Amino acid sequence: MRYFFEEYAFDTDRRELRRGADVVPTTPQVFDLLDYLIRNRERVVSKDDLISAVWNGRSVSDAALTTRLNVARNAIGDDGDKQRLIKTLPRKGFRFVGAVHEGQRPATSSSSSAAQNDDKAQRPLSPPHLSIVVLPFANLSGDPEQDYFVDGVTESLTTDLSRIRRSFVIARNSAFSYKGKSADVRQVGRELNVRYVLEGSVQRSGNRLRVNVQLVDARTENHLWAERFDKPVADLFEMQDEIVSRLANTLETQLIEAEARRAQRSLHPNSMDLYFQGMAWFNKGPTPDHMAQARGFFERALALDPEGVEALVGLAYVDGMTGAYLIDDGAARFAASETASTKAVTLAPDNALAHMLLGCAQMCTNRTAQGIAECERALQLNRNLADAHATIGAAKILIGRAAETETHVLEALRLSPRDSGVYRWLHWVGVAKLMLAADAEAVTWLRRSLETNRNNPLAHLHLGAALVLVEKPDEARAAIQEGLTLDPTFTIRRMRRMSDHPAFRAGGKRLRDAMRMAGVPEG
Template identity: 45%
Template sequence: MRYLFEDYALDPDRRELYHGANVVPVAPQVFDLLDYLIRNRERVVSKDELITAIWNGRSVSDAALTTRLNVARGAVSDTGEEQRLIKTLPRKGFRFIGPVREEGDDSPAVPDKMVEPETTLALPDKTSIAVLPFENMSGDPEQEYFADGMVEEITTALSRFKWLFVIARNSSFTFKGKAVDIKEVGRRLGVRYVLEGSVRKAAGKVRIAGQLIDAVTAALIWADRFERDLTDVFALQDEVTVAVVSAIQPKLLQTEIGLATRRRPDNLTAYDFYLRAMQQYYLTTREGNAEAIRLAHRALRLDPRFGFVAALAGACHLRNVLWGYAIDPQFERNEAVRLLRLALSIDDDDPDALALAAATSAFMVGDCETEIELADRAVALNPNSFVAWSCRGQVYRIAGLPEEAIRSFERAIRMSPVDPRLHLLFAGMGSALVELRRFDEAVAAGRKALRQNPSDLVAYRYLASAFAHL
């Protein structure tokens, strides 16, 4: 029997630990410690139990045990701070928490190596990701459907983002039940990122663990765990999917923006210019807004069918009007309307483009019925989109429906709780709360906006209004 986890394999019969095809040298007691924790991974192992099993009950100091644990963690690229695989539970004991797959005695000593493809697939121009099958950790084969269902839900949710290239479920599932090398997965599927995880159902609860890995460098981008009560299975799948997508989506975009800003300027694609434009757009300054417009137009020249970039440029011209940045306000208004119409003519099924166009039109045109229809269609196309929900909030606020605006802003914050644009939502909520005469709440929302971005002009306006009313 061998135990496979991440890109490691522990072979108790040969007393060897493998990292890929390489043997990791470990001391006998460290190997025994790993072996014992992995075999008993379904429960917490106490300190006394470990001492009895590994040291045959001999007197062992806490420092010696801690040293062995740290060496065991180091052998599998874990740390005492991260505790990705071996977790210390204070005053309780220790547990191996990483997803583990058991392999029979008749398997080869080294984890299966996948057949090298004849060619390595080139990475697409936009952010690319594959969601690998999640491991069923419940010990019940009947629960396999639940783990597979989670992967399908997450894949579908990610595929709604037009800026993402998502590998279809059937291709990702060719890796089911295999010990995989993440870099090899990236090469075979032609993706930059891989999401992998595990599902455990027990005692009326379900725990989902996931991690996002850069398939080119094998660097860990994000990791988290989600635990929910197991009541309505399908509602639970939706809830966890939202949690996973809302966590990884902004992280992915920020990572991609970082990569684009480091690329040579003479070798940029339309997508690179879009990412650089987004970085400037986040700044919400006069200079950042002007640079975002310039970069967005560079992207459009390279790809005239890039609908979201047209909508983004239109939103920047709108900002110039609203925030007093415009030298010629009428020109800025005309450009904002022209670009929102261009975006809709290019792709009226891109939820984020629809949403930005709807919000721009709400400020510049004022056709409430059409704008509400566009905003509602955007969230229907992608109910996991921060942009769609935040723009819907603005549309409903301007249409004079502040309660629905606040619900939309709250949904957007749930979609992306660490988004660099949250100050815009808090300022929008402040405006809606002033309209509802909930002035204390408006002050709280305005202060949240300014904590995130002290130069948010809209937040100052509604704070002034709320204080004056109070």
């Protein structure tokens, strides 16, 4: 439904507010608040009505409600003094009092003005962030019996992509209207108003199955990413789950990168534009510069939207990473990460990442059992959250069960082998091997981590320690130098105790001693 008032167009289907031809940035809560007020404009709505509709009945203070109302007023050119469109009735509630027309722009006394208004009303709306359609995959096997598997991949992928917060995924029924047709990507983008189109094909030959996929920019038809799976045929349903999980995880990373590139070109970035740019910097690796750049974008996003869950999650990531990797006393950073992730969980109880990051903060502050429970909650909310599997593996190091770390990380790699966090997961296995005195294996895992992303100073330093232990001192010194080049402030003193478990303390001492031998300064 479209609603028009003054120079604004409010589209509930596309979740977009426009002033003339320009999109007005709105957060989901502000949009929902406006939506409820406009739809119920014939009556006064109470505070409880708004809280039930917009916050799902969660406890919201009067101050928080007033803040969101003021943000909504500002989005439509109103304010708390004039209350031209949204009126507060003391001790009664609120009402949208602007003149609203549904479906088309009202005519004006000037025919030219009417023509201009009609033209504005007919202009296509800009596609939402992370908007995508998964077109029905093509069955290239020549066997109609394989259609059920091919359609199953398409449907499951549509469902899993919709779990990405703030994504706009075209429903299965609309997407399948293109089945069997030669679709023009630009036309599909225009008809469905999406930014991205995912195309794919499945071919079975003998005992092998090949799946090809490609992500396309619907406006330019540029191919942003492509992938191929070529596997022996086993259990088809297990294969479907594995293929879908890998695609969903990889696509989330690719979509964030694509949105970050778009945001760089925006003259007036909104909070989501800033969030995507922050995540692009975060994914580069834990160097001081990368984390500082990411923090700057997340803080700017929160300045625009103080209750933006994505930016809160981003800050929790940065503070947790900074506390674990980059500063001598991480207690303040872990506390900040816990504060941000707790607020995110409060605002969005079903946000799997927020639960996982809350768990990370707990693990890093000697509350490992609580942290594992939060990660398990994250997996209940999003079975494809590979990072949660790997994080549980890292937690096992803290409680003297480092032998189990590799299994958890292998599960994460099965779900998301090209994840932006792979370098961290491989690093954690390397540390686990050092704790177990499996030093040659540690060297192998740490080298794999650095091949994935060399911007992790701590992995270089841990590799130096492992190389000392396998009696390769020259290679050890070179690894240490690379780590200190990335982070010149690192010292042994930064290595902190995150657990009181005897096995962790013993392994930590062995690791610190090896790092000293390799040339890491004491501090």
